[in-house]
Each structure stands twice: as C-alpha cells, then as structure tokens.
Amino acid sequence: MKQYLTMAPLEEVGLIKAITGIGAFEMNDIWLVKMRSKADKDDLLKTGELQVKGGFCAIVCPIQHDVTVKIHWIDFDISNGSIRQALSDFGEVLEVSNDNWTISGLEHAT
Structure with missing residues (x-):
C-alpha cells in the first residue's frame, strides 16, 4: 500500500505532538490538521511552508x-x-x- 502521508516535516518543526487530528480533505492533495491549541496552530502557520516528499507544501488557515x-x-x-x-x-x-x-x-x- 502506498503511503501518502509522511510525518517527518512536522517532526522537523517540532509540532508532531501538537496534532490531535489529521485527514485527507481533497484526495491526497489537501490535508486538514487539527492542532492541540491555538498557540500550536499559530506556530504551524508561522512556518509558512514545508517540504514534503521533495515538494512544496503551503500552510494556510481554512478559517480565513x-x-x-x-x-x-x-x-x-x-x-x-x-x-x-x-x-x-x-x-x-x-x-x-x-x-x-x-x-x-x-x-x-x-
């Protein structure tokens, strides 16, 4: 089975333990991530972007x-x-x- 999600980028920014929920939103191109607190969400948003499997991953707030x-x-x-x-x-x-x-x-x- 092909693995679509890798946690390494979130581990690198130190936020892996702040995640309380995760799931594919639109196929495997857009993912929703639920954070433990607003402060954790703000920390993730401050990263702006991550490199995932060699590609660009934008970090955006869906509540904008x-x-x-x-x-x-x-x-x-x-x-x-x-x-x-x-x-x-x-x-x-x-x-x-x-x-x-x-x-x-x-x-x-x-």
Whole structure:
C-alpha cells in the first residue's frame, strides 16, 4: 500500500505532538490538521511552508474569511456607500475604493 502521508516535516518543526487530528480533505492533495491549541496552530502557520516528499507544501488557515472582490462595469453614479451597503449582507465590508487610470492624461479619472 502506498503511503501518502509522511510525518517527518512536522517532526522537523517540532509540532508532531501538537496534532490531535489529521485527514485527507481533497484526495491526497489537501490535508486538514487539527492542532492541540491555538498557540500550536499559530506556530504551524508561522512556518509558512514545508517540504514534503521533495515538494512544496503551503500552510494556510481554512478559517480565513477575508475576501478581495473587484467589481467591473458599475455605473459612475453608484456611490461607494451604496456598494458597501449592498455587500454588507454578506459580511463586514472593510474597504470600497475605485481604480484610477494609469494612462497619461487620465490619472484623475476613475
């Protein structure tokens, strides 16, 4: 039977004993790891990446809820406040801004 998971990278960063649960999330490409405490999770996130079987392994938090959205073709008369209000049904809106043209002579336009 082929072994898909190796613990050596987690042992190298000293976090193997902090794991309380582990399982394949999406085939064997994405794994979920449950840590003993928030501090242990933060320590794992600080590593940023690991080398697993010679390949790159990104360490990310699946609970990250910040989303950046770019909306195209909005009428010029719709205010940023109206956009903020419309999007607030989906969560806290941190920022609404307009892109500025980078073409010479149009830098003042949005």
